[in-house]
Amino acid sequence: MMNLCKSLCPQTSRMLDIPPGRLKMDMLSPRSRQKEKVVIVMGPTGTGKSRLSIELATQFPAEIINSDKMQVYKGLDIVTNKVAEEEKSGVPHHLLGIANPNVDFTATNYCHTASLAVESISTRGLLPIIVGGSNSYIEALMDDEDFRLRLNYDCCFLWVDVSMPVLHKFVSRRVEQMVSMGMIDEARNIFDPYADYSTGIRRSIGVPEFDKYFRAEAFLDEENRARLLHEAICDVKKNTCKLACRQWEKINRLRKIKGWDIHRLDATEVFQKSGKEAEHAWEMLVARPSTAIVGQLLCGVPADKVPAIASVAKTMGYLRQCLVA
Missing domain, CATH: 1.10.287.890 (Crystal structure of tRNA isopentenylpyrophosphate transferase (bh2366) domain)
Structure with a gap:
């Protein structure tokens, strides 16, 4: 296992010599770090964004920041479809159920609190994963007047897409x-x-x-x-179907009009299957490609080597404890 680490990410070989609490995410990278990294998981409602973000956060040392403008409020957990505690796999979630439900939590409010969360997570050597369907929040965070987040972080956008007729069903x-x-x-x-x-x-x-x-x-x-x-x-x-259409159109606009470099993951086949076939389709079409993309972002290694690195990070059970200590 450690030989694999050495061959893929040389600095990983020093992991066992690092005292708890000192391990940093950039030690998974063979290059000197220029910018911290941020992953943004986008997609219409119901496409599996939360699932993907949690899976990535269990593969890599990460914490999740909510960007759904209704899930940011306290209450209505079923109506707003908040991720259940037992589904979080122990991954910390930020900006989920934190706002006064009777007062608007504006894009400005979001940008301020999300920026603080990104900084806090990065400072502790972890990867911030921003996830949610409110693209207006994400756009405001990425394209504020100073472009502060883009200047300070390398941002990687993942788009979980599903054919609208299939998603509507x-x-x-x-x-x-x-x-x-x-x-x-x-x-x-x-x-x-x-x-x-x-x-x-x-x-x-x-x-x-x-x-x-x-x-x-x-x-x-x-x-x-x-x-x-x-x-x-x-x-x-x-109204939920109409929302999904608006969200899809907004992501497409960000990609085509504003030129955002967004990695599209077509999950349509996942929703056309069931049982083990659906799980296999998710693994092949969404989970593995996403792991490869994030692994390249963090480690700068060929995509076909990334699953092995992710497996190493996941297998070494003490990794998360060291990172969050």
């Missing part, structure tokens, strides 16, 4: 799963007939759509309640 099924998990009761708990649906967490898809139903349900018979509820759920599905 998936997100519709996901809405049904969210309903079975308690989405309606969660939305009912914050229902306020005088609420402003243009502010804070109440802008989330899955909140305003149920307003008519919550106002009328106490006065309707069972048949009409069921009809109104069905209409509300259909509205959630339609």
